[in-house]
Amino acid sequence: MSAQLPLGIRLREGLDLSSFHSGPNAEPVALAQRLARGEDVHSLYLWGASGSGKTHLLQALCAQAGSGSAYLPLDDLVTLSPAVLEGLASVRLLCLDGIDAVAGRRGWERALVACIDSLRHNGGRLVAAGRMPPHEVGLALHDLSSRLAWGPVYGLKPLSDTDKCAVLQMRARARGLHMPDAVARYLLTREARDLPALLATLDVLDRASLVAQRRLTVPFVREVLALPSRAQR
DSSP states (O other), X not given: OGGGGGGTOOXXXXXXXXXXXXXXXXXXXXXXXXXXXXXXXXXXXXXXXXXXXXXXXXXXXXXXXXXXXXXXXXXXXXXXXXXXXXXXXXXXXXXXXXXXXXXXXXXXXXXXXXXXXXXXHTTOEEEEEESSOGGGSOOSOHHHHHHHTSSXXXXXXXXXXXXXXXXXXXXXXXXXXXXXXXXXXXXXXXXXXXXHHHHHHHHHHHHHHHHHTOOOOHHHHHHHHTOHHHHTX
């Protein structure tokens, strides 16, 4: 991932394929893994609402591909010059996250068209993600939306409550915590139901469990979530 270093971009620890729960998205996730391994897929576009797992999956693919891959969070980079794309056409795997951020920015859109063309010419592979399909993102250049749709386009389906419980328990195990089914279900009924908010709550519970040296039980979780300091967050 040396292409990332000049931009100061780092992959978030723990965002790998072993911690990604596919749920109803087994088909696009399997396709993305084949692409990252250099198999029969050369381009893939994923779309879905915030919290649908796009960022996790793209970073996990870069982690799997290893050296020669690059992850670009366009939401964070769009205020910079499109010149940051220079040199990325030579990577083996380029993951573009947040395509929506460049919509209507013609300089960025032209630079991405040139980058994708060079990437394809050099045999590199592309995974891009946005909140909407390529032709609905609002891009000014048809050339860019058409290139993003060169390969398969998949909408990531939302996780069911059962899937969300599985994610919470899997993330808890990665922290050395045991989360009983009753606790996972309690969080889904008492807390915000979107996955990022649930995982933020897990952060709170992890710290509280460590400080109090207590297991995750429904009474303990209820106690922690009722704390005034937490209510003011």
